[in-house]
Amino acid sequence: MSLIEAKGLSLSYGAQPVLENVNIAIEPGEIVTLVGPNGSGKSSLVKVLTGQLKPDAGKVRRKPGLRLGYVPQKLALERSLPMTVARFLNLPERRDPEAIRRASKETGIEGLEHRQVADLSGGQQQRVLLARALLTSPELLILDEPTQGLDQPGEAAFYLKLEHLRDALGCAVLMVSHDLHVVMSASDRVICLNHHICCEGTPHVVRDAPEYRALFGYGTGGALALYQHEHDHHHHHQHDHDHDHV
Numbered sequence: 001m002s003l004i005e006a007k008g009l010s011l012s013y014g015a016q017p018v019l020e021n022v023n024i025a026i027e028p029g030e031i032v033t034l035v036g037p038n039g040s041g042k043s044s045l046v047k048v049l050t051g052q053l054k055p056d057a058g059k060v061r062r063k064p065g066l067r068l069g070y071v072p073q074k075l076a077l078e079r080s081l082p083m084t085v086a087r088f089l090n091l092p093e094r095r096d097p098e099a100i101r102r103a104s105k106e107t108g109i110e111g112l113e114h115r116q117v118a119d120l121s122g123g124q125q126q127r128v129l130l131a132r133a134l135l136t137s138p139e140l141l142i143l144d145e146p147t148q149g150l151d152q153p154g155e156a157a158f159y160l161k162l163e164h165l166r167d168a169l170g171c172a173v174l175m176v177s178h179d180l181h182v183v184m185s186a187s188d189r190v191i192c193l194n195h196h197i198c199c200e201g202t203p204h205v206v207r208d209a210p211e212y213r214a215l216f217g218y219g220t221g222g223a224l225a226l227y228q229h230e231h232d233h234h235h236h237h238q239h240d241h242d243h244d245h246v
């Protein structure tokens with residue numbers, strides 16, 4: 001049985017269609033990456049799947065009693081509000097100290113308990129968010145661009161960590177990424193979204209799919225296109241893609 005299954009999802013913000021007839025299912029233990037250009041609806045889809053947003057049409061079915069861990073794009077904390085890591089991990093409810101110890105070890109944040117969350121580096125904050133998501137012993141871990149603001153080695157280390165966690169805990173992972181290149185090796189399946197699902201399959205199949213290439217650029221052989229995308233991605237964070245609708 002799928003952990004989560006959505007059929008015929010459509011969503012608009014006002015007159016702007018964001019999701020169009022999206023079908024998606026996540027099976028136990030698999031790592032699925034959602035890629036797509038800026039504004040293609042990735043975060044919106046994740047919010048529909050986690051129940052934070054209601055679709056205009058379509059249905060989301062979760063396995064009854066599904067334990068879901070969610071790691072947001074970034075930490076939304078009032079900077080003026082003092083908050084230690086230990087306190088943050090015990091919100092919104094008090095957790096078993098043994099579970100906290102285990103999650104801290106799994107994510108490598110031991111020794112940070114008494115630090116202020118706001119003072120941690122981006123990479124450390126990501127690990128704290130991940131640790132908190134693990135406290136529910138999730139069967140499905142959903143991460144929305146968890147490596148935003150990390151450099152490439154930090155990003156690679158984070159994905160490696162995720163892969164180990166999946167192997168250790170047996171949980172499924174659904175994550176959002178801008179960049180197929182860096183998640184290639186860590187994904188069992190890739191779904192390319194541009195309001196609708198353009199293509200999906202193993203990372204290599206998606207990388208070579210014409211629909212993916214049309215969104216992320218054509219190049220000689222592909223390596224160039226991927227490099228180009230990465231290059232653009234790093235230097236023009238605020239750009240608005242104006243891709244042809246595939």
Ligand SMILES: Nc1ncnc2c1ncn2[C@@H]1O[C@H](COP(=O)(O)OP(=O)(O)OP(=O)(O)O)[C@@H](O)[C@H]1O
Nearest residue numbers: 013016018036037038039040041042043044045178
């Ligand atoms: N609450 C909202 N109200 C109005 N428009 C919204 C809202 N949230 C998102 N949008 C718009 O919907 C579109 C899809 O946004 P979404 O965040 O789902 O895309 P995304 O693929 O996650 O983008 P990115 O890669 O930039 O994070 C964008 O054009 C965005 O401006």
